Amino acid sequence: MKQNVAQKLIEQHLVSGTMEPGNEIGLSIDQTLTQDATGTMVMLELEAMGLDQAKTEVSAQYVDHNLIQEDFRNADDHLFLRSAARRFGIHYSRLVMVSVTRYICND
Numbered sequence: 001m002k003q004n005v006a007q008k009l010i011e012q013h014l015v016s017g018t019m020e021p022g023n024e025i026g027l028s029i030d031q032t033l034t035q036d037a038t039g040t041m042v043m044l045e046l047e048a049m050g051l052d053q054a055k056t057e058v059s060a061q062y063v064d065h066n067l068i069q070e071d072f073r074n075a076d077d078h079l080f081l082r083s084a085a086r087r088f089g090i091h092y093s094r095l096v097m098v099s100v101t102r103y104i105c106n107d
Contacts (some may be wrong), residue, residue: 014027031057
């Protein structure tokens, strides 16, 4: 039976459980992508967990929301994201010049 993209990704990253609907599974995560609206919380959680480095093969943080505001809060968030990305070894992009998703799946 031919698999869709989601099924291929799950099969390639399955570390526990079986690929049957309703069953709990465990997946290995090799790539992450965060953006400025959610990245701040992610970086704070990485700090809280005491991690020195992201555990993924590739992680990227991009910033493209709320670039113009009446106060300093978004600019401060963006500075924090840049420094946190550097600290955790995460690629940082202030402009959306990254391909958001790209999967190469073998048929």
